[in-house]
Each structure stands twice: as structure tokens, then as C-alpha cells.
Amino acid sequence: xxxxxxxxxxxxxxxxxxxxxxxxxxxxxxxxxxxxxxxxxxxxxxxxxxxxxxxxxxxxxxxxxxxxxxxxxxxxxxxxxxxxxxxxxxxxxxxxxxxxxxxxxxxxxxxxxxxxxxxxxxxxxxxxxxxxxxxxxxxxxxxxxxxxxxxxxxxxxxxxxxxxxxxxxxxxxxxxxxxxxxxxxxxxxxxxxxxxxxxxxxxxxxxxxxxxxxxxxxxxxxxxxxxxxxxxxxxxxxxxxxxxxxxxxxxxxxxxxxxxxxxxxxxxxxxxxxxxxxxxxxxxxxxxxxxxx
Amino acid sequence: xxxxxxxxxxxxxxxxxxxxxxxxxxxxxxxxxxxxxxxxxxxxxxxxxxxxxxxxxxxxxxxxxxxxxxxxxxxxxxxxxxxxxxxxxxxxxxxxxxxxxxxxxxxxxxxxxxxxxxxxxxxxxxxxxxxxxxxxxxxxxxxxxxxxxxxxxxxxxxxxxxxxxxxxxxxxxxxxxxxxxxxxxxxxxxxxxxxxxxxxxxxxxxxxxxxxxxxxxxxxxxxxxxxxxxxxxxxxxxxxxxxxxxxxxxxxxxxxxxxxxxxxxxxxxxxxxxxxxxxxxxxxxxxxxxxxx
Numbered sequence: 001x002x003x004x005x006x007x008x009x010x011x012x013x014x015x016x017x018x019x020x021x022x023x024x025x026x027x028x029x030x031x032x033x034x035x036x037x038x039x040x041x042x043x044x045x046x047x048x049x050x051x052x053x054x055x056x057x058x059x060x061x062x063x064x065x066x067x068x069x070x071x072x073x074x075x076x077x078x079x080x081x082x083x084x085x086x087x088x089x090x091x092x093x094x095x096x097x098x099x100x101x102x103x104x105x106x107x108x109x110x111x112x113x114x115x116x117x118x119x120x121x122x123x124x125x126x127x128x129x130x131x132x133x134x135x136x137x138x139x140x141x142x143x144x145x146x147x148x149x150x151x152x153x154x155x156x157x158x159x160x161x162x163x164x165x166x167x168x169x170x171x172x173x174x175x176x177x178x179x180x181x182x183x184x185x186x187x188x189x190x191x192x193x194x195x196x197x198x199x200x201x202x203x204x205x206x207x208x209x210x211x212x213x214x215x216x217x218x219x220x221x222x223x224x225x226x227x228x229x230x231x232x233x234x235x236x237x238x239x240x241x242x243x244x245x246x247x248x249x250x251x252x253x254x255x256x257x258x259x260x261x262x263x264x265x266x267x268x269x270x271x272x273x274x275x276x277x278x279x280x281x282x283x284x285x286x287x288x289x290x291x292x293x
Numbered sequence: 294x295x296x297x298x299x300x301x302x303x304x305x306x307x308x309x310x311x312x313x314x315x316x317x318x319x320x321x322x323x324x325x326x327x328x329x330x331x332x333x334x335x336x337x338x339x340x341x342x343x344x345x346x347x348x349x350x351x352x353x354x355x356x357x358x359x360x361x362x363x364x365x366x367x368x369x370x371x372x373x374x375x376x377x378x379x380x381x382x383x384x385x386x387x388x389x390x391x392x393x394x395x396x397x398x399x400x401x402x403x404x405x406x407x408x409x410x411x412x413x414x415x416x417x418x419x420x421x422x423x424x425x426x427x428x429x430x431x432x433x434x435x436x437x438x439x440x441x442x443x444x445x446x447x448x449x450x451x452x453x454x455x456x457x458x459x460x461x462x463x464x465x466x467x468x469x470x471x472x473x474x475x476x477x478x479x480x481x482x483x484x485x486x487x488x489x490x491x492x493x494x495x496x497x498x499x500x501x502x503x504x505x506x507x508x509x510x511x512x513x514x515x516x517x518x519x520x521x522x523x524x525x526x527x528x529x530x531x532x533x534x535x536x537x538x539x540x541x542x543x544x545x546x547x548x549x550x551x552x553x554x555x556x557x558x559x560x561x562x563x564x565x566x567x568x569x570x571x572x573x574x575x576x577x578x579x580x581x582x583x584x585x586x
Contacts, residue, residue, distance in 0.1 A: 008459065103542065105405050106423075106457035111398045130399075131458075138459040164399035165424075166301065166431040249396065 002084040004091045008099075011092050011139050015053075019141065023050035027142035027169075029133055032056040033073035033187035034082050037177040041146035042086045044174055053140050054083055055092040061100070061107075062128030073190045092140065099135065107131050110157050110164075116251040117153045117264055118275060121241050126157055133158060137169055145169050150176040150184045152264055152277040156251060176276070178204065184276045191272040199235040200269045206231040207278040210245070210263040214280050219257045221245050232267055241266035241273065245280070295377040297384045301392075304385050304432050308346075312434065316343035320435030320462075322426055325349040326366035326480035327375050330470040334439035335379045337467055346433050347376055348385040354393070354400075355421030366483045385433065392428065400424050403450050403457075409544040410446045410557055411568060414534050419450050426451060430462055438462050443469040443477045445557055445570040449544060469569070471497065477569045484565040492528040493562045499524040500571040503538070503556040507573050512550045514538050525560055534559035534566065538573070 005011045018025055026045030030038050038054075045052045056079055063069035076093065083091055108130035113119075119126055137145065147155045155173045162169050177185045182204030183197065192200060206228035213224050225243050232238050243265045244253050254261055257280055264277035298304045311318055319342030321334045331347075338345045349372055356362035369386065376384055401423035406412075412419055430438065440448045448466045455462050470478045475497030476490065485493060499521035506517050518536050525531045536558045537546050547554050550573055557570035 012461075101456075103453070104457050105403050106454055107402045107404065109400045109402050111400065113398060127402075135457075135459050138461070160396070161399055163394075164397050164428075166428050168305075168431070 002080060002088055002091060004080060004093055006093050006095060008094060008139060011090070011094075014090060015139070015141050018051055024143045025049055025140065026052045027136070027140050027145045028052070028054045029136050029145065029147075030054060030056055031058045031072065031187065032079050033075050033190065034079045035177075035185045035187065035189075037148050037150065037185040039082065039086060040177050041148060041174055042083065042088060044172070045144065045146050046087055048144060051089045052087070053090045053092055053142065054088050055094070055136055055140070057092075057094055057099070057132065057136075059099075059128060059132040060096055061132060062125050064122055064124065067122070068188075068191075071191075073187055092136075099132070108134055108161065110160055113153070113157050113160060113251055117242060117244060117246070118266055119153070121266065121273075126153070129154055130157060130161055134161065134165070134167075137167055142169055144172055146172050146174060148176060149173050149279075150186065150276065152262055152275075153251065156249065160249075182208070184274075186274060188272055188274065192269060196237050196269045196272065199237045200267075200272075200274055202232045202235045202238055203265060203267050203274055203276040206243070206265065207263055207276060211278055211280060214257055215283055221253070221255050221257065224257070224263070228263075228265070232265075235269070237270050239268040241268060248279070295373060295381055295384060297373060297386060299386050299388060301387060301432060304383070304387075307383060308432070308434055311344055317436045318342055318433065319345045320429070320433050320438045321345070321347045322429050322438065322440075323347060323349055324351045324365065324480065325372050326368050326483065327372045328470075328478045328480065328482075330441050330443065330478040332375065332379060333470050334441060334467055335376065335381060337465070338437065338439050339380055341437060344382045345380070346383045346385055346435065347381050348387070348429055348433070350385075350387055350392070350425065350429075352392075352421060352425040353389055354425060355418050357415055357417060360415070361481075361484075364484075366480055385429075392425070401427055401454065403453055406446070406450050406453060406544055409546075410535060410537060410539065411559055412446070414559070414566075419446070422447055423450060423454055427454065427458070427460075430460055435462055437465055440464065440466050441469060442466050442572075443479065443569065445555055445568075446544065449542065453542075475501070477567075479567065481565055481567065485562060489530050489562045489565065492530045493560075493565075493567055495525045495528045495531055496558060496560050496567055496569040499536070499558065500556055500569060504571055504573055507550055508576055514546070514548050514550065517550070517556070521556075521558070525558075528562075530563050532561040534561060541572070 026049030028041045028045055058072050107127045114126040159171050162171055181201045183200050209227050210224050228243050245261050245263045246253055248262050259282040261280050262277050266275045319338030323331050351365050400420045407419035452464050455464055474494045476493050502520050503517050521536050538554050538556045539546055541555050552575040554573050555570050559568045
């Protein structure tokens with residue numbers, strides 16, 4: 001039976017009972033407006049833990065002044081229906097005044113990671129993400145927390161924060177779920193008109209182009225970027241925020257691609273800012289390795 | 294039997310065993326060079342918890358570039374002797390490369406609290422304090438953590454951090470321990486020459502002056518500060534860093550003293566920077582309240 005918990009004292013109490021019974025806890029933090037991407041995390045959490053907690057909290061601290069906090073889709077009732085079907089135990093739906101009471105002033109800063117990629121056009125965003133996830137970890141005390149690869153920079157920051165702060169949480173990152181055309185699922189896709197949704201496929205197409213170029217031996221970032229830009233600039237409604245290929249731990253831009261580096265981009269389709277990424281794999285390296293197995 | 298633990302995996306293991314046995318843990322974070330101030334915290338921890346853990350770690354992150362990190366007194370063996378006599382269970386003495394491995398980049402920022410008082414002349418100091426204490430809390434998982442009132446701003450920041458991050462740690466602050474003349478005990482007193490040590494009493498004298506003025510009805514900060522300055526400036530070796538009276542939660546300077554506000558100061562005696570503070574009590578308010586009890 002799905003329980004909806006809103007107060008901090010109630011969630012603490014429930015977690016205390018779980019811990020007393022020595023059951024393992026899987027945790028999926030979300031902002032609601034759930035789609036198959038979220039549900040894939042929930043299903044994985046179900047298979048690996050005794051209990052699953054999903055948080056739904058549109059976190060004001062991770063939105064900039066001119067961003068879409070007020071418009072962000074809120075579909076709490078249908079979210080709960082979906083989670084109930086998946087056999088989730090607890091939906092934690094805290095209220096902002098209890099999460100951030102008067103006098104609240106702590107933020108968590110990951111220097112060198114928070115100001116790159118999306119951090120450049122969304123200053124303060126990752127501080128807001130880091131502090132809310134840290135609070136949720138402290139309240140829920142999960143054994144494993146699940147994140148989607150779509151939010152690549154977020155996953156890098158989460159892993160680093162957990163290591164740096166000695167949090168006993170295992171971070172698992174699961175693959176991006178896509179529509180048939182390749183568009184990465186995102187709650188923000190709800191903002192797209194019909195034509196825009198078709199245009200939005202250019203993000204994925206450009207990432208596939210990057211992988212194809214790597215497959216055929218191109219390693220120079222400038223050459224790859226130029227081809228990616230061509231694909232995106234072919235869409236009238238698209239405006240590039242950034243295209244980058246980075247080291248998957250440091251987020252440092254790489255001039256030459258190495259196996260496992262990540263091509264990441266943010267593109268505005270009309271007024272909607274979308275992100276996507278791909279882990280660039282050297283297939284030759286894989287074949288080489290597999291010949292030893 | 295006192296156990297000295299240096300590795301992070303060993304402390305996690307020991308804490309896991311404590312938690313499995315459902316024993317309560319009292320924690321005293323220190324930088325070593327222990328004195329009666331630290332020992333008063335340890336003794337209180339002993340009376341209130343099943344097990345007591347003391348950390349000894351001269352935390353590089355909380356020292357500025359031109360500060361006394363390398364000179365800071367290190368007396369590990371005699372510290373352990375003292376703690377053994379007090380019946381402490383574990384001394385946790387981690388090494389900096391394991392606390393801050395390559396790639397470490399997380400800091401904890403308490404806006405509006407970290408840049409006041411000592412934060413002005415020690416930029417970055419409280420970020421370093423906050424992150425190391427957060428790491429230690431996550432590793433040691435204490436029920437109660439003990440701090441001395443002498444480090445007043447630190448105690449305010451610790452309380453705020455614990456509340457803001459939903460850490461399940463009870464913060465207890467115990468009174469400053471003083472020498473007979475009134476000098477607050479501090480590991481940095483070891484830097485003082487004989488004459489300087491006598492001069493250093495001016496900090497306490499000026500705080501007592503503030504309380505005396507409040508007792509006789511003076512509430513104006515400017516008037517109180519002028520008298521405090523006179524006392525300190527009478528000492529040739531003394532140079533005021535700051536004198537302030539602040540709200541004990543927000544650390545905002547107050548122009549007029551309220552009951553419970555804190556007079557805090559930092560003064561250089563020769564090359565040694567010392568801090569001290571006093572909670573200003575309105576004795577009339579206490580008498581008024583006690584007439585109802």
C-alpha cells in the first residue's frame with residue numbers, strides 16, 4: 001500500500017521503523033511529472049531493495065529567477081497512481097516551508113563541477129540540487145539512490161558529493177529512456193508543441209553523429225562539434241546553449257576524445273531548454289578487450 | 294580501553310558495530326592539543342552516552358594561507374593519555390589525504406553566518422569547519438556532539454547546519470573553561486609569552502565590563518564598545534580585530550542589547566589571534582521570570 005507522507009517528522013518516524021527492522025531502502029528523488037524514465041528507476045529500486053521511497057518535490061532552490069519554477073508540470077495525483085502500480089512503499093512530498101524554514105542558509109557547493117556545462121547558464125542550480133538531495137538523503141537514509149543518465153552533470157555531482165561527504169549511499173545511474181525517434185524523456189517535453197517535438201529529435205541525432213564519427217576514428221572535438229552544430233542548426237526552432245565533450249569525472253572539456261568521455265549538450269527548442277548526452281565508446285577498444293575474455 | 298583509529302573504513306566498521314548494539318554515541322571533534330576545555334566536553338559526553346568518540350584532526354581546510362596550520366600545536370601522545378584516563382572509547386585520527394583525496398571539491402557554505410565576526414578576517418574558515426564536521430558526523434553518526442562556547446560563531450554555524458541539513462545530531466554547547474585570571478583556555482595560548490599571557494586577560498576583562506554595563510542599564514552598543522576598547526587598548530601588545538554584540542542565532546550586530554545577545558571579540562596579542570565571548574544576561578529579566586516560578 002502506497003503511503004503519502006508530507007511532514008519531516010513522519011518520514012523520520014517511518015524510516016526509523018524501516019531501519020529498526022533492518023530492511024534496505026531504495027530511494028528515487030524526483031520533481032514529479034513522472035514518465036517512463038522515472039519509472040525505470042523505480043523498477044530497478046524495487047528489484048534491489050526491501051522498501052522503495054520516491055520523493056516528489058519541486059525544489060525552488062534549483063530554479064533561477066527567470067526559470068520555470070511556477071510553470072513546472074505538477075501531476076501529483078497521477079504520479080501517485082503510477083507509483084502505487086509499481087509497488088512503491090512511500091511517496092515523500094514535503095512542503096517548501098518545512099524544507100526551507102526561516103533562517104535556512106546552508107548550501108552545498110561543488111567547486112569546479114557546478115559551474116561547468118549547465119551550470120554556466122543556470123548559476124546556483126546545482127547548489128540547489130546538492131542541498132536538497134543531501135537533505136533527502138539525511139531524512140530517508142537510503143542504501144541505494146537512483147538517478148537517470150539524462151541529467152549527466154547531476155549524476156557526476158551526486159557521486160562526488162557522496163564520496164566527499166562520506167555519505168553511506170550507493171549512487172546508481174540508469175540509462176536515459178527515449179521516445180521512438182530518440183528524444184530523451186523529460187518532464188519538460190510537456191512544454192513542446194507538435195512541431196517542436198519533432199525538431200527536438202535533433203539533440204539525439206547530433207549525439208549519434210558524434211558516436212558515429214568516433215566509430216570511424218575522429219577524435220578531435222572541434223571536428224565533431226562542427227558536425228553536431230550543423231545537425232542542430234538545421235532545425236529552425238533550435239538554439240544551441242552548449243555542446244561539449246567532457247571527462248566523465250572532472251567535467252573538464254577534452255580537445256581529443258577518450259573512451260568513456262561524454263558528449264553533452266543543451267539546446268533551446270523554442271522557449272524550452274532541453275539537455276541530452278551520450279557516453280562515447282570506442283568500439284575497437286571493446287573488441288580488443290573482449291578478445292581476452 | 295582507548296582505541297586509536299586512523300582509517301575511514303575502520304571507523305565506519307566500529308561505528309557499525311556500535312549501532313548494531315544500539316549503544317548511544319557521544320562525539321567531541323577536536324584539533325588536539327587538548328586542555329581542560331576539551332576535557333570538560335569529554336566528561337559531559339561520558340555521562341550522557343554509552344560510547345565516546347573524540348576526533349583529533351588538524352583540518353587544513355579551515356586554515357587560511359597565512360595562518361598557523363604548520364605551527365598549530367600537535368601533542369598526540371599526551372592527548373591520548375588524557376583521553377584514556379577519561380575513559381574515551383575511540384580516538385579518531387584521520388589523515389588529510391584520506392579525508393580530502395584527489396578531486397575532493399565539496400564545501401558547505403552558510404550564507405549570512407560564515408562571513409560575519411571571525412569570518413571577516415578568516416575568509417573560508419567556516420566552510421572548512423562545516424565540511425569537516427559534516428564529514429565526521431557522517432562517519433561517526435553520533436547521537437550528541439559537544440562544542441565549547443568559546444568558539445561561539447562555530448557553535449551557531451553547527452546548530453544551523455544540523456537543522457538545515459536535517460542531520461539527526463543533537464548539538465550541545467558547554468561553557469568556556471577559563472584560567473584563574475579569566476583567560477579562556479585555547480590551544481593557541483601555547484603561542485603566548487609570559488607577558489603576553491598576562492596581557493591576554495584584557496579580553497575577559499572587557500567582556501566582564503560589557504556585562505557590568507548591561508547590569509547597570511546600558512544597552513547601547515556604541516557606549517559598551519567604547520569601554521571595551523579602552524580596556525583592550527590599555528594593553529600594549531593587544532590589537533583589536535573586532536568587538537561586536539550580536540543576535541545569538543543570526544549573528545547580526547545589534548545597536549541595542551537584548552537579553553541573551555552575545556558580546557564577542559577577537560584580539561591579537563602579539564602575533565597570536567585570540568577570541569572570546571560572553572552571553573549578556575539581563576539580571577532584572579531573570580528576577581522577573583523567577584518571581585513566577
